[in-house]
Amino acid sequence: MKQTPSQTVGPYFAYGLTPEQYLYSFKSLANNELVAIEDEQIIVKGRVFDGEGNVIPDAMLEIWDAKNNLFGRFGTGTEKDNSFVFKTQKPGSIDGQAPYLSVILFMRGQLIHSYTRIYFSDEDLNTTDTTLLQIEESRRSTLIAQKQEKFYEFNIYMQGDNETVFFEI
Amino acid sequence: MSNLIYNLFDEEVQPPRLYPDYKSTVLRAPTKPLVLLKQSLSELSGPVFGDFELGTLDHDLTRNSIVNGEPLGERIVVHGTVFNENGQPIPNTLIEIWQANSCGRYVHKVDQHDAPLDPNFLGAGRCMTDANGNYKFYTIKPGAYPWGNHYNAWRPNHIHFSLFGANITNRLVTQMYFPGDPLLQHDPIFLGVPPKGRDLLISKFDLDATEESFALGYRFDFVLRGNNATPFEKI
Numbered sequence: 001m002k003q004t005p006s007q008t009v010g011p012y013f014a015y016g017l018t019p020e021q022y023l024y025s026f027k028s029l030a031n032n033e034l035v036a037i038e039d040e041q042i043i044v045k046g047r048v049f050d051g052e053g054n055v056i057p058d059a060m061l062e063i064w065d066a067k068n069n070l071f072g073r074f075g076t077g078t079e080k081d082n083s084f085v086f087k088t089q090k091p092g093s094i095d096g097q098a099p100y101l102s103v104i105l106f107m108r109g110q111l112i113h114s115y116t117r118i119y120f121s122d123e124d125l126n127t128t129d130t131t132l133l134q135i136e137e138s139r140r141s142t143l144i145a146q147k148q149e150k151f152y153e154f155n156i157y158m159q160g161d162n163e164t165v166f167f168e169i
Numbered sequence: 170m171s172n173l174i175y176n177l178f179d180e181e182v183q184p185p186r187l188y189p190d191y192k193s194t195v196l197r198a199p200t201k202p203l204v205l206l207k208q209s210l211s212e213l214s215g216p217v218f219g220d221f222e223l224g225t226l227d228h229d230l231t232r233n234s235i236v237n238g239e240p241l242g243e244r245i246v247v248h249g250t251v252f253n254e255n256g257q258p259i260p261n262t263l264i265e266i267w268q269a270n271s272c273g274r275y276v277h278k279v280d281q282h283d284a285p286l287d288p289n290f291l292g293a294g295r296c297m298t299d300a301n302g303n304y305k306f307y308t309i310k311p312g313a314y315p316w317g318n319h320y321n322a323w324r325p326n327h328i329h330f331s332l333f334g335a336n337i338t339n340r341l342v343t344q345m346y347f348p349g350d351p352l353l354q355h356d357p358i359f360l361g362v363p364p365k366g367r368d369l370l371i372s373k374f375d376l377d378a379t380e381e382s383f384a385l386g387y388r389f390d391f392v393l394r395g396n397n398a399t400p401f402e403k404i
Contacts, residue, residue, distance in 0.1 A: 001252055001254050001255075001392045003176075003178070003394060005363075005370055006342060007342065007344040008191075009329070009342050012275040012277035012280055012329075013329070014277055015267060015276050015292070016267025016293040016294075027224060029222055029265075050197050051195070051196035051197070056197070062340075064214075064337055066210045071215075104337060108197075109191070109194050109196070109197035110186070110194070111361045111362075112186065114186075115206075131206065134204065135204055158197050158199060163200060163201050165204055167206040168177060168178075169208060
């Protein structure tokens with residue numbers, strides 16, 4: 001059988017996919033708080049930029065932590081600066097590789113979704129991780145969330161000099 | 170499971186990242202080649218949702234937002250099967266649904282199209298496939314609506330879907346169209362799909378699924394990415 005073709009999520013996904021975040025009266029099946037604060041919660045936040053450097057206010061991110069079986073979803077249309085925010089725990093290492101979160105990115109203007117990963121700047125395993133080493137050094141940093149005082153910052157650039165590495169999986 | 174390798178997106182039917190006729194792809198499509206990733210536990214797993222998480226009327230968009238009467242428009246029942254490319258049905262997988270109302274207006278606050286909202290219609294729902302991969306839901310046929318892509322641009326009638334499948338390689342967000350819609354040949358989102366894939370996005374009118382004096386039936390099957398398992402292998 002042939003695959004069903006992908007189509008864009010469009011600009012109006014919020015009341016179907018992230019209803020509670022956008023204050024629609026429909027239950028959300030997933031949100032951005034994957035673990036409670038007492039579970040060594042970390043915050044990952046950032047923004048998504050288009051090819052002219054404009055912040056994208058209608059993207060939706062999903063994150064998947066296979067190690068801990070955690071899934072989250074958040075749209076960039078509700079925070080003041082159009083950032084996404086996830087409260088989760090640091091994923092552990094799998095098979096000695098550096099810990100990361102898998103990211104699925106959707107937005108108007110993407111006929112098919114994009115895959116990327118969030119690694120963490122304070123992990124020594126980054127220097128030996130086979131996936132990171134597979135990527136040319138100048139682009140590797142686009143996959144690494146930078147540890148700030150209270151959160152990890154991870155910005156996604158769809159295009160340009162800092163274009164984020166996207167994966168084919 | 171550890172020996173399974175999932176097929177990549179099939180370029181014969183999947184849309185490209187950049188499709189300039191759909192103008193917002195120009196600044197949002199990645200320009201550098203994608204990096205091929207060896208499939209690992211992360212790619213071969215994904216979130217699992219259960220029946221119990223769904224509301225009792227989530228599968229019926231004609232009733233899940235009633236305030237003071239029935240929603241306006243043509244009632245339809247949409248059903249089909251979720252398969253993978255190997256032809257295996259995918260049981261117990263979540264299908265999320267959202268759409269415009271019968272006038273072509275979305276509830277979303279950003280939608281400024283000058284067509285009426287329906288107080289009794291939200292346009293959001295979800296259902297799960299059963300043990301045989303089949304699904305069914307009720308809704309109102311969505312209307313066409315204008316958008317700003319080019320002069321006199323109108324989206325054909327469509328329903329948005331989000332599916333999870335077996336793992337994150339199976340993730341699918343798509344749109345279902347209706348047979349005979351004259352707007353399809355003018356819609357750059359639909360035409361972004363290569364010719365071989367376009368018919369796969371058009372539902373079929375289904376008289377057998379049509380419910381007497383109640384709702385017109387449409388059939389729409391989904392096919393998620395398959396894997397290298399042979400048909401004889403037990404998964």
